[in-house]
Amino acid sequence: MNIFARLHSDLLSILNELSAAKILPPDMRTDRISVESPRDSTFGDMSSNAAMVLAKNAGMKPRDLASLIVEKLEALPVVATAGIAGPGFINITLATSAWHDVLQTVLAEGPKFGASTIGAGEKVNVEYVSANPTGPLHIGHARGTVFGDVLASLLENVGYDVAREYYMNDAGTQVDVLARSAHLRYREALGEDIGEIPSGFYPGDYMIPVGRALAEKFGDKWVNAPESEWLAEIQGFTVDAMMALVRDDLAALGVNQDNFVSEKALVAAGKVESVHAALTARDLIYTGVLEPPKGKKPDDWEPRPQELFRATAFGDDVDRPLRKSDGSWTYFASDIAYHLDKFERGYGKLIDVWGADHGGYVKRMEAATKAITDGGAALDVKICQIVKLMDDGEPIKMSKRTGTFVTLRDLVDEVGKDVVRFIMLTRSNEAPLDFDLKKVTEQSRENPVFYVQYAHARCHSAMRLATDAFPELSTERKSLVTSELTVLDDSAELALIKVLGAWPRAVEGAALAHEPHRIAYYLQELSAEFHGLWTKGRERPELRFIVENNAGKTQARVALVRAVQIVIESGLNILGVEPVKELR
RNA sequence: GGACCCAUAGCUCAGUUGGAUAGAGCACGACAUUCCUAAUGUCGGGGUCAGUGGUUCGAGUCCACUUGGGUUCACCA
Numbered sequence: 001m002n003i004f005a006r007l008h009s010d011l012l013s014i015l016n017e018l019s020a021a022k023i024l025p026p027d028m029r030t031d032r033i034s035v036e037s038p039r040d041s042t043f044g045d046m047s048s049n050a051a052m053v054l055a056k057n058a059g060m061k062p063r064d065l066a067s068l069i070v071e072k073l074e075a076l077p078v079v080a081t082a083g084i085a086g087p088g089f090i091n092i093t094l095a096t097s098a099w100h101d102v103l104q105t106v107l108a109e110g111p112k113f114g115a116s117t118i119g120a121g122e123k124v125n126v127e128y129v130s131a132n133p134t135g136p137l138h139i140g141h142a143r144g145t146v147f148g149d150v151l152a153s154l155l156e157n158v159g160y161d162v163a164r165e166y167y168m169n170d171a172g173t174q175v176d177v178l179a180r181s182a183h184l185r186y187r188e189a190l191g192e193d194i195g196e197i198p199s200g201f202y203p204g205d206y207m208i209p210v211g212r213a214l215a216e217k218f219g220d221k222w223v224n225a226p227e228s229e230w231l232a233e234i235q236g237f238t239v240d241a242m243m244a245l246v247r248d249d250l251a252a253l254g255v256n257q258d259n260f261v262s263e264k265a266l267v268a269a270g271k272v273e274s275v276h277a278a279l280t281a282r283d284l285i286y287t288g289v290l291e292p293p294k295g296k297k298p299d300d301w302e303p304r305p306q307e308l309f310r311a312t313a314f315g316d317d318v319d320r321p322l323r324k325s326d327g328s329w330t331y332f333a334s335d336i337a338y339h340l341d342k343f344e345r346g347y348g349k350l351i352d353v354w355g356a357d358h359g360g361y362v363k364r365m366e367a368a369t370k371a372i373t374d375g376g377a378a379l380d381v382k383i384c385q386i387v388k389l390m391d392d393g394e395p396i397k398m399s400k401r402t403g404t405f406v407t408l409r410d411l412v413d414e415v416g417k418d419v420v421r422f423i424m425l426t427r428s429n430e431a432p433l434d435f436d437l438k439k440v441t442e443q444s445r446e447n448p449v450f451y452v453q454y455a456h457a458r459c460h461s462a463m464r465l466a467t468d469a470f471p472e473l474s475t476e477r478k479s480l481v482t483s484e485l486t487v488l489d490d491s492a493e494l495a496l497i498k499v500l501g502a503w504p505r506a507v508e509g510a511a512l513a514h515e516p517h518r519i520a521y522y523l524q525e526l527s528a529e530f531h532g533l534w535t536k537g538r539e540r541p542e543l544r545f546i547v548e549n550n551a552g553k554t555q556a557r558v559a560l561v562r563a564v565q566i567v568i569e570s571g572l573n574i575l576g577v578e579p580v581k582e583l584r
Numbered sequence: 585g586g587a588c589c590c591a592u593a594g595c596u597c598a599g600u601u602g603g604a605u606a607g608a609g610c611a612c613g614a615c616a617u618u619c620c621u622a623a624u625g626u627c628g629g630g631g632u633c634a635g636u637g638g639u640u641c642g643a644g645u646c647c648a649c650u651u652g653g654g655u656u657c658a659c660c661a
Binding site: 052085357 | 586587588589590597598601604607608610616617619620622624625626641642654655656658659
């Protein structure tokens with residue numbers, strides 16, 4: 001149950017009554033009416049703009065309309081008081097019993113509290129990582145990977161049918177380079193001295209085992225063979241090996257994607273030709289010459305007639321090439337084919353998670369998706385800004401040569417998957433992020449991962465101690481559902497329950513806005529409220545969770561602690577972070 | 585030069601899709617430990633929301649322009 005959604009629907013019923021009584025017009029616009037918690041909690045628990053939104057339409061002053069609504073709101077059992085403030089806000093304070101009901105709902109629903117069905121089973125495709133299969137993942141991939149994975153979980157949580165997808169760019173020149181690099185390592189594995197890896201090849205040590213495996217499988221048959229004979233086979237073999245590395249890296253971060261879609265397979269299946277035909281049929285392709293970029297003309301620029309897609313007809317700044325000057329397809333062409341493929345597989349909602357360096361690519365992809373699906377697919381491209389790796393305030397220089405922490409795996413080994421996942425969501429995706437190796441492992445208030453984990457561990461600690469004091473007390477949520485909760489009447493306790501009550505709304509908001517970082521922020525807020533209540537017990541012993549010689553009150557408090565634990569666990573599950581019961 | 589993102593407290597950043605007196609952490613100052621894990625908490629000072637104009641009952645939020653920073657810029661992926 002979402003308490004905000006409930007009040008919202010109660011409010012709409014009231015408005016309908018007023019409409020039936022001819023006070024409000026029948027065609028009133030209710031879509032802009034909101035029920036949310038006010039910034040300042042002294043205004044009450046909830047606040048609505050209904051009177052201000054409808055006033056003009058009803059031909060009334062906002063405050064006059066508000067008073068009619070307030071009268072009816074106050075008749076509701078869940079409402080303690082309602083009032084009018086400012087230009088026409090309706091402020092609502094809920095009955096204490098309503099908050100007890102919320103707490104009971106958390107216990108009754110358990111892990112399902114906060115989940116919803118607003119997605120209605122609609123198919124959503126979340127594409128993330130999609131690193132070129134030319135080596136292991138590095139830290140630059142970490143943010144988008146976590147972002148996409150958590151966004152997918154969020155959407156699942158609110159009832160969408162979600163696919164987690166990886167697009168493999170296993171076609172094009174970079175995989176040819178990869179195959180040549182593998183051939184070099186293959187010769188090396190057979191005893192040849194290959195010296196320094198020449199520039200233009202992938203130099204990484206991770207290619208050495210590939211060379212050995214090739215040597216084992218094929219012996220020396222391709223040592224002196226011309227490239228045309230071995231390229232295709234070694235390329236396939238090496239891409240498979242690279243994808244195995246990538247999957248291992250993803251697994252280390254707790255990521256398991258459903259689909260791995262091959263660009264090469266799309267091209268081989270003629271999908272790019274189909275796209276070309278489809279766009280041609282819509283008169284969206286022509287042969288033209290692009291202008292050089294203003295103010296930064298490349299030295300080797302020369303006018304080139306190319307086949308161009310009319311991206312400008314769909315909001316892009318210039319038309320974009322589908323074929324290179326040699327007539328072969330651009331990456332963009334196969335990317336259009338890929339997005340059409342997603343749409344044809346039944347996904348009406350598409351989400352792409354890209355790095356900041358691809359920001360300039362967004363408009364053309366949106367334009368192309370609009371064109372090729374005739375507006376049928378809704379594409380949202382989420383750009384993750386760069387992560388700066390720091391060590392105690394000092395930036396770490398990224399260098400592939402000296403390379404400390406170049407790879408994602410190294411980062412996970414150093415600080416752990418849970419820390420990486422959580423910290424990547426402590427900023428909006430559109431803001432740059434500092435990842436400080438020292439600070440993220442500190443056990444202090446500054447470190448949000450620790451802070452939230454500590455709150456969760458404290459919940460378990462409190463429940464353990466409660467059973468020590470009252471051995472007959474069960475801390476299982478199902479036993480706690482029937483607890484007598486009316487003893488929870490302190491404002492600090494109610495404040496904590498109110499934060500719990502906001503959880504379903506937080507999940508829904510984060511999912512619909514495609515902003516997973518809101519979950520991390522919510523968890524910090526809930527943890528702060530919980531730590532605060534805990535510490536209040538120091539000054540005011542009557543607020544402690546364990547009340548001597550009072551099993552009933554203790555049980556009510558434990559019910560609250562269990563509810564906090566349940567919601568933190570749900571939140572951490574969405575983030576893919578393990579909720580710990582004890583800290584070491 | 586164009587495009588995209590950013591600009592909020594000394595620092596790092598949130599800001600519930602346009603609501604009321606703009607929030608948190610750090611830092612700074614004061615305070616609380618015979619007390620469920622002090623690994624925490626409470627209180628306080630600190631703001632021209634980069635600037636100008638516009639849209640309306642109402643703008644940190646939307647629009648235009650200006651300034652400053654980041655990313656990116658024919659055919660690469």
